Amino acid sequence: MSRKIDYRELGLKCGLEIHQQLDSKEKMFCKCPTTIRNTDESNFEFFRYLRPTASEMGETDKAALEQTKVNRKYIYKAYDTTCLIENDEEPPRKLNREVLDIALSISKLLHMVPVEQLHMMRKIVVDGSNTSGFQRTAFLANGGNLDTSEGTVGIDVICVEEEAAQKIEDAGDSIIYSLDRLGIPLVEIATNPDIISPSHARETAAKIGMLLRSTGKVKRGIGTIRQDVNISIAKGARVEIKGVQALDLIETIVEREVERQVNLLEIRRSLNERNASVHDEIFDVTELFKGTESKVIKRSNKKGKVFAVLLPGFAGHVGMEVQPGRRLGTEFSDRAKTSGVGGIFHTDELPNYGITEDEVTTLREFVGAGKNDAVIMVADKEKRARGAMESVLIRAAEALEFIPEETRKGLPDGNSAYMRPLPGASRMYPETDVPQVEISREYFESIPVPELLTERAKRFSKEYGLNEELAQKIVYSQDLTLFEELISRFSADKIITATLIVRTITGTVSELKRDGVDVEKITDEHFKQMFEVISSGEVAKEAIEKILRHVAQRPDTFVRDLLEELGLTGTDTTKIEAFIEKLVEERQDFITEKGPGAVGPLMGLVMGEFRGKVDGKVLSELLKQKINEFLNT
Numbered sequence: 001m002s003r004k005i006d007y008r009e010l011g012l013k014c015g016l017e018i019h020q021q022l023d024s025k026e027k028m029f030c031k032c033p034t035t036i037r038n039t040d041e042s043n044f045e046f047f048r049y050l051r052p053t054a055s056e057m058g059e060t061d062k063a064a065l066e067q068t069k070v071n072r073k074y075i076y077k078a079y080d081t082t083c084l085i086e087n088d089e090e091p092p093r094k095l096n097r098e099v100l101d102i103a104l105s106i107s108k109l110l111h112m113v114p115v116e117q118l119h120m121m122r123k124i125v126v127d128g129s130n131t132s133g134f135q136r137t138a139f140l141a142n143g144g145n146l147d148t149s150e151g152t153v154g155i156d157v158i159c160v161e162e163e164a165a166q167k168i169e170d171a172g173d174s175i176i177y178s179l180d181r182l183g184i185p186l187v188e189i190a191t192n193p194d195i196i197s198p199s200h201a202r203e204t205a206a207k208i209g210m211l212l213r214s215t216g217k218v219k220r221g222i223g224t225i226r227q228d229v230n231i232s233i234a235k236g237a238r239v240e241i242k243g244v245q246a247l248d249l250i251e252t253i254v255e256r257e258v259e260r261q262v263n264l265l266e267i268r269r270s271l272n273e274r275n276a277s278v279h280d281e282i283f284d285v286t287e288l289f290k291g292t293e294s295k296v297i298k299r300s301n302k303k304g305k306v307f308a309v310l311l312p313g314f315a316g317h318v319g320m321e322v323q324p325g326r327r328l329g330t331e332f333s334d335r336a337k338t339s340g341v342g343g344i345f346h347t348d349e350l351p352n353y354g355i356t357e358d359e360v361t362t363l364r365e366f367v368g369a370g371k372n373d374a375v376i377m378v379a380d381k382e383k384r385a386r387g388a389m390e391s392v393l394i395r396a397a398e399a400l401e402f403i404p405e406e407t408r409k410g411l412p413d414g415n416s417a418y419m420r421p422l423p424g425a426s427r428m429y430p431e432t433d434v435p436q437v438e439i440s441r442e443y444f445e446s447i448p449v450p451e452l453l454t455e456r457a458k459r460f461s462k463e464y465g466l467n468e469e470l471a472q473k474i475v476y477s478q479d480l481t482l483f484e485e486l487i488s489r490f491s492a493d494k495i496i497t498a499t500l501i502v503r504t505i506t507g508t509v510s511e512l513k514r515d516g517v518d519v520e521k522i523t524d525e526h527f528k529q530m531f532e533v534i535s536s537g538e539v540a541k542e543a544i545e546k547i548l549r550h551v552a553q554r555p556d557t558f559v560r561d562l563l564e565e566l567g568l569t570g571t572d573t574t575k576i577e578a579f580i581e582k583l584v585e586e587r588q589d590f591i592t593e594k595g596p597g598a599v600g601p602l603m604g605l606v607m608g609e610f611r612g613k614v615d616g617k618v619l620s621e622l623l624k625q626k627i628n629e630f631l632n633t
Contacts (some may be wrong), residue, residue, distance in 0.1 A: 007197045011234025013490055014195035016205055019188050019226045021163060021219040022102050022214050027183035028162045029092030029136070030085040034219070037180040039168055042077035046087070047174075049073060050126040050133045073174040074128035076165065077579065085338075086165075086179045088131040091433040095120070095138075099185040099313060100437065102217040103140055103160045104447045106187055109211045111154045114439050118160075120431035128175050129164035130182065135429055137161035137188070146191070146207055150200045154192030161188055166223075172340060175179075184219075193230065198254035201229065205250050214450045220478045229253050229410075233531075236261035237403040244410040252405060252414030256323050257537055260416075264331075264403050265323040271400055273523065274372065276313025278397045282389045283308045283367050285377065294354030296342070300379035307385045310367045311396050314374035319348030323406060323415045328399065328552030329376075334418035335395040336378060345377040364424035464498035470506075472620065479505045482524045486531060493535050501531070504544055521555040522548055528561035580606060580626045591627055599624055 011481035012501055025033055049071065076087070082091035100118070107114055122134040129135075137159050144155030163184040189208060194243045195201045207225055212218045212225070219225075231254055234237040239261075244253055286306045289297045297306055311318070318329040329346045336344045347364065367377050376396075396447055398404045407423070408416040451459075457471040464487060466474070474483050483501055490496035505527065513519045530547050533539050536573045538560070539547070550562055583602060584591060591598045599620070 005613045007258070010258060010262070011259060012196065012254075013189045013232045013238075013557040014201055014231075015193040015230045016195065016201065017188060017190045017228040017240075018205065018208050018212075019186050021224045022185045022187065023217050023219045024096060024097055024098045024102065024185055024264070025122075025545060026096055026098070028099055028160075028185040029094075029183060030083050031093075032083050032086070032183065033081055035081055035180065036166075037079050037081060037178070039077055041080055041179055042178070045075060045076040047073050047075045048128075048131060050128060052452075061223075065151070069223060071173075071216065072128065074131075075174060075176045076131060077168070077176065077178045081591045082179045082182075084170070084217075086131065092136070095434060095437055096185060099160060100439075102185075103158065103187050103217060104439070104444060105217070105450055106189075106212060107141040107144070107158055108444075108449050109214065110141075110144035110146060110157060110158065110208075111188070112141035112158060114141040114444055116439060118437040118439060120419070120434040120436075121428050122431045123161075124427040124429075125164070127166065129175060131165070131179070135161060135164060136434065140187075140351075146204065146211075146311045146499075148200065148203055148207060150196055150203075151194070153194045153204050156192050157188075158190075159188040166308050167429065183427060193232075197259075198251040201254050202247065202250045205247055208248065210453050214453045214456075216450065216481065217229045229257075230322060231261075232258045233258055233261050237405045237449060239403075239405065239416075240407045240421070241410045241416045242419065249410070249414055253410055253416065254338075256414045257408075257416060260322045260326075261403055263320070264328075264399070267317055267320055267322070267328055268399060268401070268403075271317055274313040276400060277313070278393055278400070278515050279310040279312060280393060281310070281312070282393075283384060283504060285366060286365060288362055288366060289359065291378075292359060292592075294357065296353065297355070297379045300385075305385050306382040307389045308363060308367055308368055309376050309389050309393055309396075310372045310441060311376065312370070313372050313508045314396070316348060317376045318346045318376070325413075326415055326508050331399075331418065332376060332392045332395050335391040336388035338391060338418075338420070340384045341378055341380045341388040343378075344388065345379075346393065347375045351630055358442055364418070372627050378581055381582060420630070460498070466498050466502060470499060470502045473506050474502045477506055484526060485524070485568065486527065489528070490531060490535055496531050496535050500541060502547075508545055508548065515547055517552045519548075519552060523555070526551045526559060533560055533563065576630055577620060577626075580623055588630070596624075596627065602627075 120138045146153045165182040167177040229241045407419045455473045457475045460471040
């Protein structure tokens with residue numbers, strides 16, 4: 001929206017659900033490692049068809065029903081690091097105690113009160129991401145709070161749950177999942193709806209992320225943390241937008257959802273002023289398009305049908321924008337796609353897509369559309385096409401009355417698309433295979449509270465002399481543990497300083513990556529070996545980039561074994577002195593003219609000869625000494 005938005009006036013309510021994978025050695029209910037594999041390494045696969053089950057009260061969750069409108073085949077890739085529990089062919093073992101310890105430490109950071117008994121539940125999920133058809137989850141603690149610049153944000157609940165399988169490929173009728181991710185433990189943290197603006201949402205997510213990383217026990221990288229954003233405005237509806245992976249996207253997600261709801265309310269007002277309505281009949285218009293040049297319709301005519309519905313009073317409104325690049329017609333299309341179709345046509349955008357003006361006129365006449373009426377059309381297999389039109393009629397009726405509560409998928413541009421209705425209570429029921437866990441006061445009090453990253457950065461600046469920028473950079477880096485190991489090992493070393501370590505593992509490595517070097521092959525052990533030979537004086541710190549570049553090409557070789565090959569073995573000081581004396585003799589006139597200022601220009605020549613072999617400070621001191629001797633003779 002171009003105008004400045006007053007989110008308080010609009011009645012914005014916003015809350016976050018943050019899902020963070022935990023970095024435990026084993027998965028949640030088995031001994032398998034929490035390692036992500038390349039799908040080429042899969043040594044076994046199987047498939048399933050999933051159906052929703054009724055709750056103990058005999059009710060079936062509407063979100064689960066929506067997910068099974070299309071009969072899909074789910075294919076699972078297994079590995080030598082997955083087991084029968086991931087395959088759902090063996091009951092789960094007891095809850096991994098390391099997972100509980102990590103989750104409780106997070107609860108402490110958020111000032112939460114844990115339950116006395118942890119009971120595992122089953123949450124129905126039939127989109128194929130769980131082989132069992134449900135996800136195991138447990139309520140752990142509640143009543144927390146987080147301080148922000150806009151006041152306190154309540155932390156409603158923290159749950160521990162198992163991660164779902166990773167979707168590899170969606171072919172429409174079948175979906176391929178990888179089982180390496182299934183069962184990795186995660187925490188779900190839900191805030192109260194205390195967030196008052198898009199920027200406040202980002203700040204809150206950033207602070208929770210900082211607390212999580214402070215434990216040193218959460219996974220890092222793309223896909224390891226996901227934010228779901230719950231948003232509503234006055235007269236609007238609660239919408240859950242799932243799968244927001246980038247922190248920087250949260251502000252835009254909130255802004256765009258508010259924009260969508262404001263625009264949908266305006267469209268509703270305009271439609272009602274027109275006395276718009278929904279005509280329930282689904283028209284078979286296949287014969288009207290027998291000779292069409294539209295490629296989409298021609299493909300469907302071979303095996304399917306073309307159906308249309310009439311929306312009296314909707315003309316000009318189906319094409320109205322609700323988010324940048326997305327229109328009311330896109331909302332209709334999203335609903336239609338739940339039946340498996342690729343999309344829809346509507347008369348606000350026709351003639352187009354190979355459909356001629358004459359065909360549009362014939363279509364409008366056939367369904368009895370007036371100039372203020374819109375016609376929606378779909379072409380696909382008969383069952384899919386009819387299901388799509390039924391979904392469009394439902395969404396069109398909603399457009400006249402209210403904004404529907406629903407679960408939406410966050411898109412990379414900050415918009416969102418319909419996924420399914422909001423789930424209800426009937427999707428949860430007790431897990432009978434996992435015993436309850438007692439959480440005594442003594443056990444909870446024994447869990448240590450981690451040092452916050454913000455405090456750790458201040459400590460690093462004070463103890464190691466790091467400037468604020470480098471201290472912040474390393475505490476938020478994935479290499480924090482490596483830094484702490486290295487600084488502990490070389491704390492008394494005059495050459496291997498904290499600044500050198502941070503600049504190497506954050507700056508030099510990034511530069512090498514930009515140059516196309518495969519830095520993923522450089523391990524923590526390589527850094528330890530490299531700094532060891534620098535500390536011992538075998539090689540100068542100026543050789544760091546050269547060593548790392550070579551290590552990436554020869555990762556199986558010890559760093560010390562590479563030194564001679566790289567020409568980095570130590571140089572006798574007599575050779576250095578001889579080189580500098582010769583240089584001074586050749587540049588006498590220059591030195592006489594510049595005096596002590598000649599050191600800088602000549603240092604480049606000395607470094608060119610001995611870079612990486614001798615520490616730069618040593619070379620500089622020798623050069624200054626020889627120039628001063630010449631000037632004083």
